Amino acid sequence: MPEPRTFRDEPVSFVRRSGRMSEAQERAFDELAPFYLLEVPRAIASTSVHTDARLDPAATYGRTAPLIVEIGSGQGHAIVSAASARPEDDFLAVEVFRAGLARTMLDADKAGARNLRLAEANAPEVLSPFLPAGAAAEVWIFFPDPWHKKRHTKRRLVRTGFPQTAASALADGGLLRLATDWEDYALQMREVLDEAPEFERAFEGEWAERFEGRVMTAFERKGIAKGRDIRDLTYRRVARS
Template identity: 35%
Template structure:
C-alpha cells in the first residue's frame, strides 16, 4: 500500500480496516547497511525470513513442530530477541521489524548463537498481524521500548491504542499474554490506561498496575545504564481472558 494514494482512490473499507491501513507507529529511517548486515541478509534470510502475505501462515509447519509461539514487535537490532530464543528452545519466536539494518543484525546474531527457533518479518506489524497471523495462535506478544512519541501532539502515533490491543486480543490464544515495557513513565501510564479499559484482558499485576521485570526479558545495556542513572522502567503484562 502506498501512503501517497489519495483517499478517494481507495474503495470504501470497514472502519477497522481503515484504522489498520492508516496507523503508522514508526518513522522509516532506512539507514545504511553494514557489509556484515548485508551478508547476513544474503545468507540467512532465505531460511529465517518470512514475507508478508495476505493469508495466514501455519507456523507449526514453518518451525516443524507444535510449540508455544512468541511474537515480538519492533526488535531493534535483535540482540535481546536472539537471547530469549536461545534461552527458551522449547518455544518458537517471531520478530517483526521495519528497519532493514536491524533485521540484518538480528540474522547475524542468530547465526552466531546457532538459534533455529526464530523467524523474522521485515514489514509493518499491523499488516502482518491482520493478514499473515491467524486468530488464536500466539501465546505471547512482546512490545519492548517502542517509540514513546513523547510530544503530546504525537501521542496518537503510539502503537498501544484501543483498536490495536483488540487486534492483538484476536491473535492471542485464550490465556495468552501481551507484555509491554517502556522507560517513559508517561507512556507507561498511557499503556496502563488503554489496557485497563480494554475488553477481554486481565492485568497480571498484583497491585493492578505494573509488574517486576520477569527473568525472561533480558536487561539490555541501554536499560541497565538507565537504571544505574536512576531512570525507571515499567513492565506491564495483560492476559487474554475471553
Template identity: 40%
Template sequence: MGRGLGANLQSAAVTQTPSIQESRPAAPGAAPASIAHPKGIKSYVRRAGRTTSGQAKALEDLGPRYVLDYAPAPLDAAAAFGRSAPLVLEIGFGMGEATAHIAGVRPGDDFLCCEVHEPGVGALLKRIGEQGLSNIRILQHDAVEVLEHMLAPASLDGVHIFFPDPWHKKRHNKRRLIQPPLVARLAGRLKPGGYIHCATDWQPYAEQMLQVLSAEPLLANTAQGYATQPWYRPLTKFENRGMRLGHGVWDLVFTRR
C-alpha cells in the first residue's frame, strides 16, 4: 500500500502513496491557487526510499514509453494510449502492486497513474514489463496539478485513491487529501456515471471520507455507507498483514450524478 500521489522526484525521497501497494500511500500536498485547498497541501509527502537496480533498469528501458511528460495543457488520452477507451485516474500508487493487478483484470480500460516516488514508478514499470501491460501511463508529477491543468471536465470514467496518508494527528488532519475542494474538482472531471473509489485502513479517515463525499452534490453513494470491496481491487501483502492483526479496511464508491 502506499500513502500519497504526485510529482517532485528526488531519487531517495518523494513518495506519493495513496494506492494500495506494499508501501504506504502518501497524502495531500500543495494545490494550485485556483484550488481552495489549504495552503501548502500537495498530493504527496516526502518519504525515504532507494531505487533498486531492477527499478532503475525499468525506468531507463520502459520510462520513455510509459511515463508521460507533465505539461499544463489538456491531455490527449487517445494519443497517449494509442486508442480510445474509458480513462481512470489513479492518485498515488505506491509500488504499483494493485495498479498492475487492476490493469490486468480490466484490459479494456486505460489507467493514468500519478506518483512522484521514483522507486514506486520504477517498480510499476517493472511490473508493466513483466506482465505485458499496455493500458497504463504514468505521470511523475503532483496529481493536484495534473487534475487542474491536464484533465478537462467530464474526461474521466473513474478515479482511484487507495490508502492516502491518514495524517493521524488531529492537528495534521487538514493535510488530508480527501477534502471538499478536491472532491468537487474530481467530480467535475468525471463523466456522468463515472465513479470515485477510495479506500483506507484508518477508520477516522474513512468517516471523514464518507462525510466529504456524501456532501458533494454531484456525487451519489453506491451503498448505504461503506461499499463492499469491488472485485477488481486486490488485497495487498500490507493489507493482509493488517487484517490478521484485526485492522479494518473501508471502501467508498460514489458515482457522478
C-alpha cells in the first residue's frame, strides 16, 4: 500500500506563522467563532479542505443572496466595511492567519455585520471544490503577497492554473477584482488572466479604475508611501458553454 501523502501537490501562497494572540483575540475564537468561523473539514494540512467538503451558502447565511468572496482578507478591514455597507449581500473572508481572523470577527461583531463568515483555509481549495460551482457573484484579491524574490514567485496566488480555479467559483458574468502595488505582479496577473478563456476584460485601457468598494487599508497606504503605483484589474467570468 502506498504511504499517505503529507504534502500538497502545489506550493501555497503563504507561510503560516504562529504567534501569541491577545486576550481579545482569544476571546474572539471562544465567543465569536461559533457564529462567524466556518467548520471546514480538513484533508492533509491544517489549512486544507477535504475534497468531499461542500459549502451550502443558503444554509450558512439563512437566505439566498449574492455572495462576495475575499481571498486573503488580512485584518478584515475591507470585507467588514463592505459587509456593513451592503447588508443585502453575503460575504466570505478567506484567511489563514489566526490573528487576522480574530481581528475580523471582533470588528464584524462590533459593526453588527451578520452577513459575513470566515474560512480558515487555503484559498484555491475554498474556491474549488468547497464552494459550489458558480456560487460567487464576485471574488476579490486585494494586495496578495507579491513573493517578489525570483525564487519565490512560484508561490504567487495568481499564476497559471489559477484562473480556472477562480472561474469555477464564479457565476456566469461574475467579477474577479484584483489590486496590487507590485508592478511585475500586476503584469503577471494581467497576462495570466488575458490568456484565460474563462475570463474577459471588464475594463478599458491598461488598467481598471480603482474599485470604489475597496476601503483604504494599511497595505495600500504602505505601497503608496513607498512610491509604488496601485494597479487594479477587473475580469468578467465568461458564460459557460
